[in-house]
Amino acid sequence: MNPTYQVVLITGCSSGIGYELIQRFDRKGYRIIATALPNSLAELESSPAAQSQRITARGLDIADYEATTRLVRETEQSIGSVDILINNAGISYRSTVEDMTDEDEQRQLQVNYLGPMHLIRTCLPEMRRKRYGRIINISSVGGMMAMPTMASYSASKFALEGASESLWYELKPWGIHVSLVRPGFINSLAFTKVQYSRRKAAGESSPEYDSHYENMKTFVEGIMQRTPCTSKDVARRIFKLSRQKRPKLRAAGTPDASLFYFIRRVLPRFVYHRLLYKTLPGVSKWGPGKPQDKS
Ligand SMILES: NC(=O)c1ccc[n+]([C@@H]2O[C@H](COP(=O)([O-])OP(=O)(O)OC[C@H]3O[C@@H](n4cnc5c(N)ncnc54)[C@H](OP(=O)(O)O)[C@@H]3O)[C@@H](O)[C@H]2O)c1
Numbered sequence: 001m002n003p004t005y006q007v008v009l010i011t012g013c014s015s016g017i018g019y020e021l022i023q024r025f026d027r028k029g030y031r032i033i034a035t036a037l038p039n040s041l042a043e044l045e046s047s048p049a050a051q052s053q054r055i056t057a058r059g060l061d062i063a064d065y066e067a068t069t070r071l072v073r074e075t076e077q078s079i080g081s082v083d084i085l086i087n088n089a090g091i092s093y094r095s096t097v098e099d100m101t102d103e104d105e106q107r108q109l110q111v112n113y114l115g116p117m118h119l120i121r122t123c124l125p126e127m128r129r130k131r132y133g134r135i136i137n138i139s140s141v142g143g144m145m146a147m148p149t150m151a152s153y154s155a156s157k158f159a160l161e162g163a164s165e166s167l168w169y170e171l172k173p174w175g176i177h178v179s180l181v182r183p184g185f186i187n188s189l190a191f192t193k194v195q196y197s198r199r200k201a202a203g204e205s206s207p208e209y210d211s212h213y214e215n216m217k218t219f220v221e222g223i224m225q226r227t228p229c230t231s232k233d234v235a236r237r238i239f240k241l242s243r244q245k246r247p248k249l250r251a252a253g254t255p256d257a258s259l260f261y262f263i264r265r266v267l268p269r270f271v272y273h274r275l276l277y278k279t280l281p282g283v284s285k286w287g288p289g290k291p292q293d294k295s
Contacts, residue, residue, distance in 0.1 A: 003025075003028050003029045003030045005031075005080070006030050006031065006083040006084060007030070007031050007032075007033065007075065007079055007080045007081065007082050007083050007084070008025050008030045008031070008032050008033070008082075008083065008084040008085075008086065008242075009032075009033045009035070009072075009075065009082045009084070009085050009086070009119075009123070010022060010025075010032065010033070010034055010035070010086040010088055011035045011060065011062055011086070011087055011088050011089035011116075011119070012035065012036070012037075012062075012088045012089025012090065013034035013035060013036055013044055013057070013088070014036035014037065014040035014041075014043055014044045014047075015040075015188075015189070015190075016186075016188050016189075016190055016231045017088055017138065017183070017186075017231045017234050017235050017238070018034070018086075018088045018089070019044075019047070019049060019231070020231045020232045020234070020235035021086065021088065021235045021238060021239065022034045022049055022050070022055055023049045023235075024235055024236065024239040025239065026049070026052045026054050026055055028239075029054070030054065030084075031054050031056075031079055031080070032054055032055045032056065033056050033058060033071070033075050033079070033082075034050065034055050034056070034057050034058070035057075035058050035059070035060035035062075035071070035089070036057065036058075036059060036060070037059070037060070037061055038059035038060075038061060041057060041058070041059040044057045045057045056079070058071055062089050062110075062111055062115030062116065062119065063107070063110035063111055063114070063115045064115075065115070065118045068115065068118055068119050068122060069118075069122050072119070072122040072123055073122075076126060081123075081126035081127070081129075081130065082123045082126065082127070082133070083127075083130075083132060083133060083134065084133070084134045084136070084242055085119065085120065085123050085133070085134070085135045085136070086136045086138070086238065086242075087116035087119060087120070087135070087136070087137045087138060087160075088138045089111065089115075089116075090111060090112050090138065090140075091107070091108065091111045091112065091193070091195060092108075092150070092153045092190075092193070092194050092195065093108050093150075093152050093153055093194070093195050093196070093197060094149050094150065094194045094195070094196060094213065094216070094217065095149060095151075095152065095196060095197040095200060095205075096148070096149055096151070096205075096206075096209045096212060096213075097151045097152075098206055098209070099197050099199050099200050099205040099206060099209065100151070100152055100197045100199070101197050101198050101199050103198065104152070104195075104197045104198060105152055108152040108153060108155075108156050109152070109155070109156050109159070111156075112153070112156035112157060112159075112160060113156045113157075113159040113160050113163070116137060116160065117163060120135055120167070123135075124171075124176075127171075127174070127176050128171075128174045128176070131174050131175050131176075132175060132176070133171075133174075133176040133177070134176070134177045134178075134179070134242055134247070135164075135167065135171075135176065135177070135178045135179070136179045136180075136181060136238060136241065136242060137160050137164050137178075137179070137180050137181070138180075138181050138183070138238070138253070139157045139160055139161055139164075139180045139181065139182045140153075140157045140182055140183060140184075140253075141182055141183070141184040141185075141256070141257050141260045141261075142154045142157050143157030143158055143160060143161045143180070143182060144158075144161070144182065144260070144261065144264055145260055145264060145276075146158075147216070147276075148212055148216060148280065149209075149212055149213060149216045150216075160180070161180055161250075164178055164179075164180045164249070165249065168249050177246075177247050178249065179241055179247045179248060179249060179250070179251060180249060180250050180251070181234070181237065181238050181241065181251050181252075181253045182250065182251070182252055182253050182257045182261075183234050183253030183254050183257060184227075184229075184252075184253065184254040184255075184256035184257040184259075184260060185220075185223045185224050185227040185229065185254065185256055186224065186227065186229055186230065186231055186234060186254060187224060187225065187226075187227045187228065187229060187230050188224070188230065188231045190224070191220065191221045191224050200213075208287060208288070211282060211285050211286045211287075211288070212286055214282075215280070215281040215282040215283075215286075216280075216281070218281065219280075219281040227254075227256070229254045229255065229256070233254065234253045234254060237251065237252075237253055237254075238253070
C-alpha cells in the first residue's frame, strides 16, 4: 500500500523511541497520529518534529479506555482508519515485589498491557474489514528476562508478549501482521522516568532491600549511559519491520537484545538462573543480617 494513504497511530511520542518514530514515518509520507500524555501534549505540539502537516498530535493517557476509543473513532472519521498501530507508550517501576502497592501494580499493567490491549481491540474491526493492518507492540528484553526490582515491569511485558503471540495466530487469516520489538539497553533519558512505588516514595519500604535498589539502579543506569545504541537506532529497526512483507513475530530492538535472546535460549534454565544470580551487582551483600530466632 502507498505510504501516502496509510494512517499510523503511535502512542507515547513526547520523547524517546516514539519521538524518533514519528519523524521516520513523516519523512516517508505517512499520515501520523502521535499521542502524548495530556500533560506532555504542549511539549510535543511545539517540538520541531510535530510541525509537519502529516502529524496530528493528540493527548492520550493509554489507561483511559474511553479516551482511547474516542481517539480511534475520531481518527477513522477525520483521517481514515488505522493501518499501522504502534503500542510504544510505557512506564517502568523499580520496586521489589514486597514494596509494590496494589495501585502501582495496577498502573504498571494498565499502561504497558491493559491499555494497549484495549487500543488493539478498538482498531481491529476496521483492520479486519480492510483485511489489512500491522500491529507492533514495543516489548523489552525485560519481556523475556526478569530481573530483581523489575518484577511488575517484566510481568507487564511478559503479558504483552503472550497476548501478541495469541494475536499473531488469531489475525493471520485476515493478513494482519503482529510483531513484538524487544529493545535492550538504550542510551536515553528513560531512566530518569523510572518510578518508585508509593510505599518507597513515602519512605515506608523495607530497608532490608536497600542494597537491591542501590546496586540495580547503579548497574542499569551505568549500562544505559555507556551503550552506543540510541532511541533513533531502535526507531530505525521498528520502521524497517513495519515495511517488511513478512515481519517476524519477535524482533530485537537493539543488538544486545539478540545476545540476551541467545543466552536465554541456549543455556539450560537452572544454569541460566544461577549464572544471572551470581552476576547481579553486589549480590553477596544483599539481604544482610542473620535469620531471626523464631523461638
Ligand atoms: N529506554 C529503554 O532502555 C527501553 C528498553 C526496553 C524497552 N523499552 C520500551 O520502549 C518503549 C518506549 O520507551 P522509551 O525508551 O522511548 O521511553 P520514554 O522516553 O519514557 O517514552 C515513553 C513514552 O510513553 C509515554 N507515556 C507514559 N505513560 C503513558 C500513559 N499512561 N499513556 C500514554 N503515554 C504514556 C511517555 O509520556 P511522558 O513523556 O509524558 O511521560 C513517553 O512519551 C516503552 O514501551 C518501554 O518500555 C525501553
